[in-house]
Amino acid sequence: MLAAESGQVPVCTRRESGRSPIILHDCKFAVVQLRSDCKNWEMITDPTLGLRDRKRLETRARLEEAAVTLVLRDGLEQTTVDAISDLADVSPRTFFNYFDSKDSAILGLREIEITVAMLAETIDRAAADGLVDAVVHLILEVMGAPLTRSTIKEDRMEIVRRHPHLLAGQLAQFTQIAAQLTEAVQVLLARDPRYAGQGDADRAASADLVLSLCGGAVRAAVKEWAADAAAVRARFDTESTSTRLELRAISLTREVLEKLK
Numbered sequence: 417m418l419a420a421e422s423g424q425v426p427v428c429t430r431r432e433s434g435r436s437p438i439i440l441h442d443c444k445f446a447v448v449q450l451r452s453d454c455k456n457w458e459m460i461t462d463p464t465l466g467l468r469d470r471k472r473l474e475t476r477a478r479l480e481e482a483a484v485t486l487v488l489r490d491g492l493e494q495t496t497v498d499a500i501s502d503l504a505d506v507s508p509r510t511f512f513n514y515f516d517s518k519d520s521a522i523l524g525l526r527e528i529e530i531t532v533a534m535l536a537e538t539i540d541r542a543a544a545d546g547l548v549d550a551v552v553h554l555i556l557e558v559m560g561a562p563l564t565r566s567t568i569k570e571d572r573m574e575i576v577r578r579h580p581h582l583l584a585g586q587l588a589q590f591t592q593i594a595a596q597l598t599e600a601v602q603v604l605l606a607r608d609p610r611y612a613g614q615g616d617a618d619r620a621a622s623a624d625l626v627l628s629l630c631g632g633a634v635r636a637a638v639k640e641w642a643a644d645a646a647a648v649r650a651r652f653d654t655e656s657t658s659t660r661l662e663l664r665a666i667s668l669t670r671e672v673l674e675k676l677k
Contacts, residue, residue, distance in 0.1 A: 476514050476526075478504040483521035484571045492579050495522070522575060523585045524568070528558055530596045535603065542604045548673075551601055551630040552665045556658060558593050559634070573641075573657040580642045597631075598623050630669055637664040 482503035486495040497518050501511045515521040534557060542550035576582050601623035605611040611622060641648045641661055652660045 475504070475506060475510070479506065479511060479514055479521050480524045480568065483518060484568055484575065487522055487575050488571060492522075492575075519582060519585055523572060523582060525585060528593045528596075530554075530558065530593065530600055535600055538600060539604065539607065542607070547604055547608060547626065548630060548669050549666055550604060551626060552634060552662055552669065554600060555597065555627075555631055555634050556662055556665070558597065570657050573661070576638075577642050577645050580639075583638060583642060594627070594631075598627055601627050629672065630665070633665040633668040633672070634661070636668055637661045640664065 479500060482500045483495065486499055486503060490499075495518060497508050497511055500518060500521055501508045504511075511521070515525070519525075534554065538550050538554045541553055598620070602619050605614070605619050605622055605626070611619060614622065637648070638661060641657070641664070645657075648660055648664055652663045654660055654663070
């Protein structure tokens with residue numbers, strides 16, 4: 417049970433989790449500390465991580481960076497596991513310790529946890545901008561949270577635009593973490609006076625509906641952008657593809673809600 421009613425962000429205790437970085441469990445949201453670990457990309461780190469764990473994270477980041485670089489430079493068909501491994505300076509055998517395919521490396525697919533920091537930011541965003549804005553932002557954050565340099569998200573979106581069949585893997589990030597997203601939305605609803613007095617069952621049902629609506633808007637915005645990036649670009653005066661998608665998904669959600677009144 418999340419600490420929604422008390423309004424507190426869950427407090428967790430530390431443990432190690434196999435080949436993953438040390439994360440904080442004992443609640444539904446894992447804590448992962450973020451800081452800059454080298455000049456070329458941001459790494460997910462924790463001050464208590466051992467050398468082996470840090471090296472694993474660095475290797476994963478190099479593989480993701482190499483995969484994206486090669487696709488943009490040489491094209492998807494010419495990008496192979498061997499080429500990615502070579503550019504990342506690892507063996508193909510090592511590659512498969514991190515990813516099951518080149519597509520997974522290109523998209524940076526991994527097991528995802530909604531962190532306490534992400535939840536806290538979402539709570540603040542909901543208070544400032546509203547529930548829809550906060551949920552849409554969280555969904556896109558989950559779908560595109562990178563281990564590497566911040567601009568890799570933009571590069572990945574460009575790759576998905578060029579190769580729409582990769583959308584299936586990109587959207588799989590959302591499906592993979594749907595249960596955690598639902599619980600995060602329940603935390604938001606517990607703080608929203610419009611949902612005051614709801615019991616656990618009703619709040620869970622409301623969270624499912626909110627997530628389905630916002631998630632559907634995100635999927636529609638991504639597919640729309642993949643089909644006609646120029647049209648989406650023309651609607652929003654921003655250089656960031658991810659920001660344009662976020663604004664479009666928010667707009668779609670609000671349009672539907674307005675028409676349903």
